[in-house]
Amino acid sequence: MFKDLLRLELFPTMWCPGCGIGTLMSQVTMVMDELGLDHTNSAVISGIGCTGRMAGYMNLDSVYTLHGRTLPVAEAVKMVQPDLKVIVISGDGDLTSIGGNHLLHTARRNANLTVLCNTNEVYGLTGGHAGPTTPKGAKTISTPEGAAYEPLNLQNLLKGGSTYFYARTTVYHQFHLRRCVKEALAWPGFSFVDITSQCIENYGRRLGFKTGYEMLAWFREKYKMAPDGAESLGPFELGIVRKGQTETKDA
Amino acid sequence: MLVQGNQAVFLGAVKAGATFFAGYPISPSSEILVLAAEHAARNSVFKLIQSEDEIGAVNAIMGASLAGAKSFTATSGPGFSLMQEAVGYGHQVEIPTVIVDVQRVGPATGMPTMPAQQDLLQAMHGSSGDYYPLVFYPNSVEECYRYTILAFNAAEESLSPVILLSDAFLGHLIETVDLEAIPVLYPPGIVWHEHNLDLDLVVPGGMAPLEIVSRQRPPLGTGQRAFTGLTHDWRGQQRTADAGVYREWLAGVKKRHQEIAGNYRFYEYIDHPTSDTLLIAFGIVSRVVRPLASRFAIFRPISMAPLLADELREYGRRFKNVVVVEANDGQYAQLVEWALRREVRRVPLLGGRMNIPLIEAELGRMGIGEGLSV
Numbered sequence: 001m002f003k004d005l006l007r008l009e010l011f012p013t014m015w016c017p018g019c020g021i022g023t024l025m026s027q028v029t030m031v032m033d034e035l036g037l038d039h040t041n042s043a044v045i046s047g048i049g050c051t052g053r054m055a056g057y058m059n060l061d062s063v064y065t066l067h068g069r070t071l072p073v074a075e076a077v078k079m080v081q082p083d084l085k086v087i088v089i090s091g092d093g094d095l096t097s098i099g100g101n102h103l104l105h106t107a108r109r110n111a112n113l114t115v116l117c118n119t120n121e122v123y124g125l126t127g128g129h130a131g132p133t134t135p136k137g138a139k140t141i142s143t144p145e146g147a148a149y150e151p152l153n154l155q156n157l158l159k160g161g162s163t164y165f166y167a168r169t170t171v172y173h174q175f176h177l178r179r180c181v182k183e184a185l186a187w188p189g190f191s192f193v194d195i196t197s198q199c200i201e202n203y204g205r206r207l208g209f210k211t212g213y214e215m216l217a218w219f220r221e222k223y224k225m226a227p228d229g230a231e232s233l234g235p236f237e238l239g240i241v242r243k244g245q246t247e248t249k250d251a
Numbered sequence: 252m253l254v255q256g257n258q259a260v261f262l263g264a265v266k267a268g269a270t271f272f273a274g275y276p277i278s279p280s281s282e283i284l285v286l287a288a289e290h291a292a293r294n295s296v297f298k299l300i301q302s303e304d305e306i307g308a309v310n311a312i313m314g315a316s317l318a319g320a321k322s323f324t325a326t327s328g329p330g331f332s333l334m335q336e337a338v339g340y341g342h343q344v345e346i347p348t349v350i351v352d353v354q355r356v357g358p359a360t361g362m363p364t365m366p367a368q369q370d371l372l373q374a375m376h377g378s379s380g381d382y383y384p385l386v387f388y389p390n391s392v393e394e395c396y397r398y399t400i401l402a403f404n405a406a407e408e409s410l411s412p413v414i415l416l417s418d419a420f421l422g423h424l425i426e427t428v429d430l431e432a433i434p435v436l437y438p439p440g441i442v443w444h445e446h447n448l449d450l451d452l453v454v455p456g457g458m459a460p461l462e463i464v465s466r467q468r469p470p471l472g473t474g475q476r477a478f479t480g481l482t483h484d485w486r487g488q489q490r491t492a493d494a495g496v497y498r499e500w501l502a503g504v505k506k507r508h509q510e511i512a513g514n515y516r517f518y519e520y521i522d523h524p525t526s527d528t529l530l531i532a533f534g535i536v537s538r539v540v541r542p543l544a545s546r547f548a549i550f551r552p553i554s555m556a557p558l559l560a561d562e563l564r565e566y567g568r569r570f571k572n573v574v575v576v577e578a579n580d581g582q583y584a585q586l587v588e589w590a591l592r593r594e595v596r597r598v599p600l601l602g603g604r605m606n607i608p609l610i611e612a613e614l615g616r617m618g619i620g621e622g623l624s625v
Contacts, residue, residue, distance in 0.1 A: 010488065043471045045314070056479060056489055061471045063317060064479035064489075065310065066340050072273070072300075072307040073314030077471055079298045080271060080318035084472040105303035 002026070002033035007059050014053055018204075018212025020171040020197030024118055025054050027174055028089070031181045042085040045074040047094035050125045050199075051118035054089050068098030071106040074113050085114075085185065092119040093131040096152055100132070107158055107190050114184045115192045120199040121151070128202030139206050155233055155241065158192050163244025165191035168233050171198070172219040176238055189245060196223070254430065257282040257325070257422040259392045260351055260415065262430060263399030264323050265290065265297075267463055269349075271322035273300040273311035275330060278363045279419040280353035283325035305330035309337040309350065313412075316348045317478060319470025321403060325351035327419075328370050329360060332377070339378030340480045341412035342504070347466070349402045351415045353422040356603050365603025366419035368534055368578040374414045375556045381501060383508035385409055385515060386556035388416040388534045392426040396433065398553065400463070401515065407464040409511040416555065418578070419603070420535040509557070517553035518562055528619050529570040531563075531587060531595075532577065539605045540576055546620055547574075555583075560590040567591045572619050574598060576610055 006029060015021050032042065039060035046055035048067035055062035065073045070088045078086045088095075095103055095117050106113070122140060123129040129142040133154070137146040158166045165187045167180035177195060184191035198204055198215035209215045226239035233239050254262070261283050264272075272287035274280075284301065291299035298320070302308035305326055312322035326334065331352045341348060354370045356362035370377075374386045385405045389398040399415055406413040477487035482497050490496040519537075521544045528547045532540045537551040550566050552559050567573050567587070574596040575584035584597045598613040614620050 039472075039475045041472065053489075056477045056487070059475050061474050062477050063314070063344075063471070064477065064481065065313075066336055066480055069306065069310040069337070072302065072310035073317075075300065076271065076273065076298075076311040076314035076322070077318040079300070080315050080320045081470060081472055084318075101303050102307055105307070109300075 002029040005029040005032055005038060005059050007057050010057055013057060015050060016201040018198070018200040019050070020120065020199070020212070020216075021051055021054060021118060023171040023174070024051075024116070024177075024195060024197060025057065027171070027177050028116060028181055029058070031178050031185070035182065035185060037085050037185070041083070042087060043077060043081075045070050045077065045086060045088045047090035047099065048125075049091040049094045049123070050120075051089060051091035052094060068094055068102065070094065071099060071102040071111075071113070071115070075106055075109070075111040078112055082112075086112075087185070088113055088115040090115075090117065091124075092117055092121065092133045093123045096154060097132045104157070107164070107192070108161055110161070110163060110189045112189055113191070114181075114187070115190070116181065116184070117154075117192060117194050119194050119196045120203060121196075122199050122203040124199040124202045128199070128206065140203065141206075154192070154194055159232075159241065159243075163189055165189065165240070165242040167191075167193045167240040168196070169193065169238050170196040170219045170223055172216045173223065173238060176225070180240060183240060187242065187245070252427070252429065253425050254392050254396075254428050255282065255422070256392050256395045256417060256424045257353065258286060259395035259428070259430070260325065260399045260417065260422075261286040261290070263396040264349065264403065266396070267321065267400040267403035268465070269321045269323050269403065270296055271298045271312065271315035271320040272324065273302050273308040273315070273322070274324050274326065275302050275305045275308050277305070277327045277330045279355055279366075279422050280325040280327050280330075280351065280417075282422070283351065283353075305333040306337070309334035312348045312350075313337055313341055313344070313346050316346045317344075317471050319466060321347075321407075321466065323349040323351065323403075325353065327353050327355050327363070328357040328367075328373075331370055331373060335373070335377040336379070338384070338412050338414075339380055339382060342378070342382035342384070343380075343480050343482075344478050345410040345504070346412065347406035347410050348412045349399070349406055349415060350412055351399070351417060354416060354418040356601075362603055364419060366421070366535055366578060366605070367603060368416075368418060368536065369582070370416065371555060371577075371579060371582040374416060382411075383505055383512075384411065384414055384556050385508070385512055385554070386414040386416060387515075387517070387553060388555050389553065390421065390534050390537045390551065392424055393428045393430070393433065394553070395421065396428075396430055398517075401517075404464040405511065405515050407466060408514075409508050410468075411508065414556075416534065418535050424535075512554070512557045515554055516559060516562070518559055519549075519551040519553065520566055521549040523548040527570055528572040528574060529566060531573065531575045531583070533583070534578075536576055536578055536600060536605055539607065540610060542607060543610070552583075558586050558590060563587055563590040572596060572617075574614065574617070574619065576600065578603075578605060
């Protein structure tokens with residue numbers, strides 16, 4: 001049972017009602033359960049932020065690292081314990097902003113890690129500040145006039161290397177989400193799953209959404225599957241792009 | 252054989268059982284990264300990451316330690332500053348690892364190839380929050396080897412990142428030393444009253460070898476534990492607004508560190524029958540002042556933190572003058588003043604320059620040691 005992977009005694013979680021992280025956690029644990037990943041063969045490394053707290057709710061060895069430092073910790077763990085499945089779960093602020101340099105270089109070194117990035121486009125835990133993935137024009141508490149800059153293009157960033165795995169999905173598209181996570185876990189190198197999710201309390205409300213469900217409905221409407229075999233995902237396209245493989249340093 | 256200080260640190264680490272190194276090139280510590288790379292190329296058990304920055308390096312050694320490896324990194328002042336957040340993390344999560352800081356003149360980029368002892372307080376209090384670090388500072392190539400091994404032992408026992416201080420002179424110092432002849436480990440609590448007076452680095456006799464302290468905690472992937480930098484209870488469950496849990500945890504860690512530190516109180520005292528002056532010096536500066544032992548008593552702390560307050564009081568009270576000679580602007584002197592509850596004299600050796608005439612001139616200006624000659 002996937003519930004065996006959760007510390008149900010700690011429920012209810014600290015996440016706000018309507019948050020997408022709970023969905024992400026249930027889907028990820030379902031995939032792990034299906035693949036037979038548990039405390040005997042896996043470890044979860046997470047960073048600071050709402051998403052990072054997921055590690056503490058999972059019933060296996062987990063490390064809640066410093067802000068932005070998931071990847072150096074995870075890469076070292078994988079080097080020392082090559083047989084361990086090392087899963088990094090963190091938010092977009094943690095992974096791409098304060099941890100951006102590590103993302104660049106851990107991807108370049110093709111460390112054999114699966115990174116699940118909860119992209120809610122905002123610093124939720126601190127109250128809703130804009131981050132590097134916040135769309136231009138979005139109003140947040142730190143961008144009252146709307147975010148001034150274009151967001152980071154994670155796909156293009158990660159496709160810079162000779163080998164890469166980048167998947168984009170949302171917490172609304174749960175079958176697709178599970179498929180992306182499963183394929184990322186099977187990828188023998190650095191894999192990155194960009195999972196759009198909703199932060200209703202500290203982001204969505206300021207954009208005019210009234211409930212978490214409204215945000216999910218917006219994901220359903222806005223996001224479309226990329227055509228089969230697409231080498232690149234267009235804006236709001238869901239799918240997996242990958243190339244190369246596979247020579248990992250710890251294989 | 253001829254061994255360099257940085258090389259001795261690396262050899263000591265390997266002797267202590269280190270199997271993981273992460274680092275970023277920075278003078279004057281870079282030799283350690285190069286040696287680690289060569290070692291990793293020849294030994295598949297030894298893992299290496301040349302990190303993208305010192306923040307990556309220090310977090311990598313934290314992860315490697317949790318995964319079961321004895322790990323270490325080496326850096327210098329600016330890199331050490333970048334590592335400070337993770338030092339606190341290591342204390343909160345209770346991660347044994349070793350950080351070597353080969354000091355150079357700062358602040359900032361400063362004088363990258365010149366020696367200093369300016370990271371002393373940073374090594375003690377550089378991270379946020381209250382924590383109780385163990386810090387060692389050897390003064391010879393042979394000691395670099397010994398105290399690296401001891402630093403690893405202290406890390407395993409205290410479950411914390413232990414800091415080994417070095418400096419640009421010591422790191423690049425090349426001495427004749429037979430590391431094979433050194434008992435693998437050094438017994439804790441030893442005091443040398445009559446340390447080797449020459450520089451031929453004779454190993455003091457009568458030392459029983461000490462077992463290397465091995466890892467106690469099972470590695471990641473074998474349990475259902477939550478390692479967190481948040482305040483947590485014994486289960487690893489986050490308790491971020493509970494003063495009782497925090498106080499109990501901090502008191503426990505403090506007690507453990509004080510007990511462990513009690514086994515790692517290293518210093519050297521060289522008595523002088525008639526002098527009214529005690530010189531206090533450590534690290535490379537203690538080598539520079541060594542010839543002055545014919546005129547003054549000398550106290551050399553090797554364990555820099557926790558402060559050797561009892562020993563400082565014990566020896567300090569015997570002398571009219573206490574002079575701290577150090578390659579910074581009085582960082583240790585202020586701690587000695589606190590320990591002795593009285594004013595001490597300072598001879599700051601700044602900008603990487605340190606020699607006997609400079610020190611004698613300063614002492615002369617204070618009216619200390621006049622009429623005596625070396």
